């Protein structure tokens with residue numbers, strides 16, 4: 642059985658990907674320092690899949706401990722999700738973000754090279770596109786220009802490091818998956834997006850409003866060049882996103898291969914709010930406020946490359962994501 646090391650595997654996207662890996666018959670080791678997730682996710686993963694991943698509560702910055710894992714396990718591939726990921730927090734803790742995200746990745750690469758583990762899937766982000774002339778993002782675009790926050794720059798820098806490492810090590814197969822806006826959760830409602838502290842992203846904020854933990858949602862600007870003036874994003878169901886990782890794993894090629902994982906369509910902030918209200922029957926109070934610094938108006942994926950080369954495309958809708966979110970809310974009031 643092929644064994645996969647999943648860093649950050651108790652996090653939002655990592656845990657959903659572990660579910661799909663186990664369902665697809667892979668053996669999974671998770672390494673996570675639990676700085677933004679909970680160990681209880683492991684039991685939820687087992688409840689969903691009937692299988693138990695091996696869990697190591699370790700920090701990727703602890704290189705000797707990480708090396709020990711590679712000494713005692715023969716990994717078929719590494720899926721690297723672990724990283725600090727709050728856009729706003731990265732602006733007040735730039736050193737911590739660069740140190741943690743980049744050194745963690747260098748430690749992974751060192752272990753892979755020394756232990757001849759030749760397949761890596763990296764959790765990248767649409768943020769690396771920075772500012773473009775077109776709201777539709779293509780993998781061929783130049784990246785790194787106009788990125789507005791240290792978090793996004795760590796993703797861009799890591800992509801560039803991986804391209805350099807690949808050039809010096811042709812035996813490696815490296816896949817960069819650029820996510821757009823993941824929402825929703827596993828239909829069981831057992832796992833979901835549950836960040837520690839104050840959420841940045843819109844869906845966890847809507848969830849907090851629905852739970853009564855936040856009085857109303859602040860809509861950051863309605864003067865963008867979009868149909869209703871609010872931001873437009875490519876909201877992809879996290880289960881579709883997770884399945885994209887399985888497809889990528891099955892199509893690993895030598896060198897660096899880059900794929901957008903998105904639906905290819907955009908919905909506005911107001912459309913998301915109205916959909917949530919329609920499906921939940923619950924009002925989501927909101928107030929239009931000033932734009933959030935660094936935000937773009939409209940961003941969505943062109944995912945034709947992933948569709949064609951990975952044989953993957955999204956199957957689920959925003960409505961599915963909201964329905965699944967409501968199931969999560971039922972179990973996590």
Ligand code: WQD
Pocket residue numbers: 726728765766767768820821822823841842843844846858859860861862871872873874910933936937
């Ligand atoms: C979406 C839209 C906001 C919150 C970020 C990261 C990206 C990726 C996804 C990790 C925008 C609006 C939001 C709120 C709002 N993360 N909004 N009120 O900024 O597109 O992308 O998360 O990989 O890397 O940059 O996501 O959910 O923060 O914002 O009006 O309270 O919702 O203005 O138009 P974003 P988001």
